[in-house]
Amino acid sequence: MPENKDKLIEALKRYFPERVFSKIERDPTKLKVEGERRWVTILFGDLSGFTALTEKLKGPEEIVTVINRYFSRMLEIVGKYGGDLDKLVGDAIMVLFGAPVAHRDDPLRAVSAALDMIKAVSELGSVDTPDGKVDINMSIGINTGEVVALNMGSDDRMEYTVMGDVVNTTSRLEGIANPGEVIISEPTYNEVKDEIECEKLEEVTLKGKKEPIQIYRALHYKVKEVEREEEFPFVDREEEKKFLLEYIEKVKKGKSGKISVYGSYGLGKSRVCKEIIKGIEGVRTIHVKGREFIPNIPYFAIREWIRDEYGESPPDSLSIFLREPEEESDLKKKVESRWSEYLKGVLNVSPLLIWIEDWEHLDPLTGELFTKMEEPERLLIIAESEEPIPEFTQFEIKPIEESQVRELSENILDYPVSEHLLKFLSEKSEGNLYSLKLLLGWMTENE
Known part of the structure; x- marks a missing residue:
């Protein structure tokens, strides 16, 4: 009997987010309709081309095989960046970053996951059907803000999820994203702009919004100086x-x-x-x-x-x-x-x-x-x-010597380095190449 119970628990874990199951496992009697405010970043993703695919595949078994192939890869990426799957609905996915576990860089984790998802879907390629190949792609919307995280429903049946304007806006952003695009809101952009190369797009008025909002297309990681x-x-x-x-x-x-x-x-x-x-x-x-x-x-x-x-x-x-x-x-x-x-x-x-x-x-x-x-x-x-x-x-690997600091500095600055400047660069960088790069970059930008 205990063995069957363990198997049942493992099976149920596949149908509940980890945060929910852990709470049930700790004390089932305390699970009730309740809510809390959380600052999160939400990712909405939708597989484009899936509707056409379902019409061309022979039966439900083939459809399940294909969609599981894609979402197993997506969930691997979610886990990679510490996200939390909120729900899978048909060919769409909703992921939370910041609830139940918050990280200092949740917006960056969300955008990084989105870029990986776009790449992964592209790598998985098209699907062969009796009527020819069908291309599958993904469109993603991301938004950051305050939500209410809650067990929603009644004492008989409930679902843990998040609610609020941030959720609705994220869904709208996904809706305007083209296949292969990651569209992010300005609050998300402000958190990731130092790490992610983004393209500023025209303001859009989303359904349910009176005022237009600024949006951006996330492109790729910026190449750091290091x-x-x-x-x-x-x-x-x-x-x-x-x-x-x-x-x-x-x-x-x-x-x-x-x-x-x-x-x-x-x-x-x-x-x-x-x-x-x-x-x-x-x-x-x-x-x-x-x-x-x-x-x-x-x-x-x-x-x-x-x-x-x-x-x-x-x-x-x-x-x-x-x-x-x-x-x-x-x-x-x-x-x-x-x-x-x-x-x-x-x-x-x-x-x-x-x-x-x-x-x-x-x-x-x-x-x-x-x-x-x-x-x-x-x-x-x-x-x-x-x-x-x-x-x-x-x-x-030890810090570089003063003579090497001089050689590198003169190469970058393109003029002889004085003893005074050499002492400054050597002391401030402590022979660390990355620190020296930052110092020299600052000098060249402010000449």
């Missing part, structure tokens, strides 16, 4: 280059190893690794990157690399990473076995370098996989992080 590596000269770090290149040469001859390249944010760890790796020959490289918003999705960094590398047709040995955890028993043990099998096949062809960027943002299972895996011959793992990684060979 990412514009081609605009900032590479510091010729001879010690770091010598150590890593010599180690790589040993790996080519049969050695193996794990190196922790560590140092404070902005010192140029990624740039050092990138510059060295792009110049080596005869070694295959796998680039795995930790993502800040998704520390708890099992093996996400590897899954992301697999999709980038192989699309929807990964080798059999890697397909296990793309399955949902509940689909496999003893998942961890099977993953380790298949990963070892894949690496063996690669190493039979060439030496292999696995470059792991932002180690601290890997989920625990991925970190454990790399930490505890065996070290076959001709395999090198270079992992960069802000703190040393235990059990790895430690190699610290």
Whole structure:
């Protein structure tokens, strides 16, 4: 009986938002019609082309298969950015950011999720039907403001949701978005404008509104100065280059190893690794990157690399990473076995370098996989992080020296740097490349 109860609970969790089920599980007797005011960002998304698709598919089973294919990917993205699914209605989705759990950057999380959704739908591609291909796309509206979050209904039947003008406006914004567009309100724009490139559109008067409102089209992430590596000269770090290149040469001859390249944010760890790796020959490289918003999705960094590398047709040995955890028993043990099998096949062809960027943002299972895996011959793992990684060979990236501050500054400013200015730049930046970039950027903008 307890086993059946556990199965029932797991089944019911699929039909309730996590926030609601947790409340029921804690104390079913306290679940009642109630409300609270919350500041949230709401995302409305709608699949365009779905109506035409349902007319061309043979039966309900095919329709369910197709829509689940799309929404399983959408929900993965929602989870990635810490959103909370409010409801699925037909081919539409409503997601909350800020309730029940609030983050300081909920608007940015919502817009980031929307851009990922648009990209994911495009990657999933068109659907084959007996009458030909049908293109599926998505339109999204996003708005930020105060809502009332409540259990709505009666004591016999209720639904947890949010209500208010913000919700209605979000729905209207989705309605005016073209397929493939993310339309955001001005309150949302004001919160994300430093991170997201947006296009200001003409004011619109939405249904139910007396006055027109300003709207924007979210386009993509802005390229930050720290990412514009081609605009900032590479510091010729001879010690770091010598150590890593010599180690790589040993790996080519049969050695193996794990190196922790560590140092404070902005010192140029990624740039050092990138510059060295792009110049080596005869070694295959796998680039795995930790993502800040998704520390708890099992093996996400590897899954992301697999999709980038192989699309929807990964080798059999890697397909296990793309399955949902509940689909496999003893998942961890099977993953380790298949990963070892894949690496063996690669190493039979060439030496292999696995470059792991932002180690601290890997989920625990991925970190454990790399930490505890065996070290076959001709395999090198270079992992960069802000703190040393235990059990790895430690190699610290240190602040740049004063002579390098002078060289970079004169290159950017295009005039000789005085001793007084050099002292100022060195002390204020503390040898941190990112801080130096900001200082030099400020100087060039205010000349």
